[in-house]
Amino acid sequence: MTHKHFIIIGGVAGGMSAATRLRRLDEDARITVLERGGHVSFANCGLPYYLGGVIEERESLLLQTPASLGSRFNLDVRVRTEAISIDRDAQTVLVRDLVTGEETTERYDALVLSPGATPVRPPIPGGERMLTLRDIDDVDAAMAELTVAPRTALVIGAGFIGLEMVENLVHRGLAVTLVELGDQVLPPLDPEMAGPVAERLREAGVDVRLGTQVTELGADTAVLSDGTVVAAEFVLASIGVRPDTSLATAAGLAIGERGGIRVDDQLRTSDPHIYAIGDAVEKTDAISGEQRLVALAGLANRHGRLVADAISGKTIRVRDALGTAVVGVMGLTIAATGWNEKLLRRIGRDIRVFHTHPASHTGYYPGAESMALKLVVDANTDEILGAQGVGGDGVDKRIDVIATAMTGGITASELADLELAYAPQYSSAKDPVNMLGYVALNAAEGLTPAIQWHELEAELDAGATLVDVRTPGEVADGAILGSINIPLDELRARRDELPEGRLIVHCKVGQRGHTAVRLLAQLGREAVNLDGGYLTWRAGATARTAVPELVN
C-alpha cells in the first residue's frame, strides 16, 4: 500500500504545528511543507524587538530550520517554494521552486492552507519606500535601512504592532512620529483606556497624531492630511493585515463575508480534502457567534494541531475566539479580551461597564504598580463580554484570569468568588479580579447605580449636582469643573449642605463613591456613582486632546 501524502502550504506558526502533529500521529505518511519565504517556524512576534535591538541576534528569531525539522520529524520542508495553483479534481498542487524556477506537480491526500495574512499598504504617492513587517525578509530589509542610521521615523497605524514598532524605534534613538487615522491609539480598546497609552507615548517624546492620515511620502519626509510635513527617513506601515486568500480564491474555495477563507467546525474548506488555519481563515467570535478575522499566533498554533487531528479522522472541537491580546508600550502593559464598550454600544447591546484602579499588589509591600481595569458585562445575564487593562505589573495576569473565566462561563459577579493566589508581593487579599466581581455584584443587586465618564456631561446639563467626596488635598491636585466637595468622612454630618435633586457622586477611583451612594440612598437621596471616579473620567477626557474641564 502507498502511504498518504499531506501537503501544508505555509510553514510558520499554524502550518508547522500541523506538520509536526501529523508526524506524531502518523509515522508513515509523507509530509511536505511549502513555504514561499526563506524561513519556516520563525519568531514573527519577535520581529519588532530585533529591529529595536532588544533581541540582539538574528539567529534567535529562527526557531527551527528545514534541516532540524527534517531530521526530527522526517518532514520535507521546502523554503522559497510557492504553491502556484491547486487542481481540486486531481488533488494536486502545482509547486514552483522560486530559486530554480522549476515546477512540479504534487498529489495530496489532504491539503492544509496556512498562508497567513498580508500587511495592508496605504496606496499613496511615494508609498513604494514604505516598509511592512511580516517575515524575515521584511525584517532584513528594515534592518538594512536602520543600519544606515536614520534619525527620524514615521509609523503609520497605532495598533498593537504599530506601537511595538514605535517603542523599538524610540529604543534605537529615532525621533518617531505616529500617525493614526482613528481618534485614539489602540483601536481595540475604548478611548478612556487608550488615553493613558497616548499620554505615555507623548511623554516618551513620540509625536502622536490622531485622526490623521499620511497623504504622500517624499524622499525623507511625509505629508499628513492636515498639510503638515514631518521628517520620515524610515517609514513603516502597520495599519492591519488582509487574509492571503489568493490561492484559495483561484481554486474556487468559499470565502467568507469578512474576506477570510471559510472553514467548517472541522477546519475544512468548501473542499473536503482541503483544510485551512491561521490568519487567512475566518473564526467564530465567542461573543457574537459571527465570523470574524482574528490574527493571533496562539489560535494559529492551536488550530494547527487541531487540523492534524481532523485529518487523522478525529472529530475536533474548535473553540470560538475571544481575541485575547497584550502589548507592552514604554513600560505600560495593555491587554484586552472579548469585546469593548464602543462596539457593544454600537450594536445596541444592553451592557454594564465597570472601571477600577487597583494596585498590582498590597500597597504596604514595596513596588506596587497601579493599573486601570475595565469590565464590560451583559446587563441582563451578568455574562462577561470583555475586559481591558492598562498599567504596570500584573495586567497580563488579570486579563488572562478574566479570559479564562469567560471561557469557563463564570459570570461577572462570580469573579468575587475566584480563589486567587495571595501574598503581599503578588496581589491583595481581594485581588483586582475579585474587586471587579464585587463591583459587578453591587451593580447586579442594584445597590449602587452608576454612570459612565462619557455620560457625565449630559447628566450635568440635565441639572444633576456633582459631589466630589475626595479630600481637599486630592481636589487641589485636579477636579472636575462644577463639582462641590464634601469628603466622604464628613458626608454623614454635612448631608444638609447637599442641594436638592439628583446627585452624581465621585471619588478618585469609585470605591468611596460607592460607600457615599449607599449612604445617600439610605438617607433617601437619588444618588449615582461616577464609575471609575476621577481617574477614569480624566483618562476619557484626555484620550483625544487636552483636559479643558480641569480646575488646575
Added chain:
Amino acid sequence: MTHKHFIIIGGVAGGMSAATRLRRLDEDARITVLERGGHVSFANCGLPYYLGGVIEERESLLLQTPASLGSRFNLDVRVRTEAISIDRDAQTVLVRDLVTGEETTERYDALVLSPGATPVRPPIPGGERMLTLRDIDDVDAAMAELTVAPRTALVIGAGFIGLEMVENLVHRGLAVTLVELGDQVLPPLDPEMAGPVAERLREAGVDVRLGTQVTELGADTAVLSDGTVVAAEFVLASIGVRPDTSLATAAGLAIGERGGIRVDDQLRTSDPHIYAIGDAVEKTDAISGEQRLVALAGLANRHGRLVADAISGKTIRVRDALGTAVVGVMGLTIAATGWNEKLLRRIGRDIRVFHTHPASHTGYYPGAESMALKLVVDANTDEILGAQGVGGDGVDKRIDVIATAMTGGITASELADLELAYAPQYSSAKDPVNMLGYVALNAAEGLTPAIQWHELEAELDAGATLVDVRTPGEVADGAILGSINIPLDELRARRDELPEGRLIVHCKVGQRGHTAVRLLAQLGREAVNLDGGYLTWRAGATARTAVPELVN
C-alpha cells in the same frame, strides 16, 4: 422602632469586611466590633516583611484605625476589648474592657464570630521564649528581640509562613536554622516540587533540617531530635494554627470534625442568630466536598461580605474552597491550588499527573525565567484536581489561571483551548497553561503513556530499558544511572540499537520524550515517557537528601 444591633467579634480581615458591608446595607443599624488585640484591620500577611525590614514603617501595617472606621462607617470599634461569654437565650455578649477591666452586657440581633486561629506552640522544655506571629502585639515582641541584634535564628516549621520568616530573617543578616518535622519543605506541595525550594534555601545559607523536631530550648540554643544542638538566639514557631473556638465551644455551638466552628451554607452556626467566618470556621473543600480548615485571607474577606448579606436577609452562595496559595522564597515563587498528588494517592483516587518546565515567556526575548508546573487530573473525568508551580516570573499567573479554570469547570484537556494574552515578553504563543492542556490531551487520548519519577525505580527493577533521548552534551551534565543515550534526532535511524522489551524514554523536560514515544509506538515498540523528564526526576531525587543515581 429601635434599630438592630450587630456585634462582630474579631476585627481583622473577615470581621471588618462584615462590619463595613453591614453598614453599606443598613445605615440605621448599630454595629459594634470587639477586638481583643490592640488593632483592627491590620496587614497580617505583611508581618514577616516588617520584621525583615522590607516593609520599613510599622504604620504601613495599620490599614485602618478604629477612628477612621468610626467616622467613615459609623462603627463602634473597640480594641483591647474581649467577648467573655455569650448568653444565647438572652442574645447577649458579656464584654470586658481589657484596659479598665470594666464589664458590660450587650444585646445583639445578630452576632458574627470572626476570632481567627491561634498559632500552635510545640510543648517543649524552655519553649516559653518561643515566639509566634499572629498580630501586631506579636510583631512588636519579635521586633523588640530583633532590635537586640541576635546573630542566630531558629524557625520551626517549613510551611508558607515559616519560609517567609526564614527569608526575612536571612534578609536581616541572621544565620537561620529551619527545622521541619516532615521530610520536605512546604507540606502542601509534592516532594519533587518542594525539592528545588529546599535547595534554594540551602544555597542562601539556611541550615535546612528535615524529618527533625526541636526537643528543648536553651537560653540561646536549641536541642534537636537527632541530638544536635544549634545556635538559636531568636526562635519562632510556625507549625500551624488552631481555630480559636473557645468562645463558640463555651456557648455550646457545634464544632466540626476538623475542630473548627461548624456553619451551614448561610454561614450560620448551630444558633440561628450567630454566624461565623474566617480561620476559625470549617469550609467545604472544592475537591472532596468534605469539611476542611483553610486559613486564607481571601476567603475571610469574601465570607465577611457574604455574612453581612446573609444577616441582611439575602440568600448567599458560599463557594467551596480550593485553597489557592502563593509564597515567595529567595527569589522563587511557589504557588498551588487544589489537592496534591500525595494526598490523592493516599485516598486512592485514580489520577494522571503532568510535569512541565516552561519558560515564563519566549526564549528569544531577554529575561525569560524557567518554572516547573504540575497538574493533577482525575484519570476518568479529566477534571483538574490540583496544580503546583515553582519558579521565577509568572508562576502566580499560571496558578491563578488554573484555579479559575477549576472554578469554571474547565477540564485539563480544555486548558489547550484557553485564549491567553501573548506577546514575546509576557508568554509564549502556546502559554505554559496551554502546554499543560496539550500534555493532558495526549494522555487523555492515550497517545503517550507516561510514568512518574517515583515509579522509575520499580520499572527498571522489572527489566525495562531507560532510553535518554537528549544530546550527548546534556547527558554529560548529568544523567540517570543505567540509561542508554540515543538522541531523538537519531532515534529513527538507530532504532535497531534498542534492546528488546519495554522502553522508558526520557529527555530533559518530557517534550522530546513525547515525540520519541510516538515514534517508537508507531514502530511497534512498547514505550512510555518519563513525565517531566530529567528535571522532574532530579527534583524528586534531591527532594530529601542527595542524588546517588547521578552519573556525575
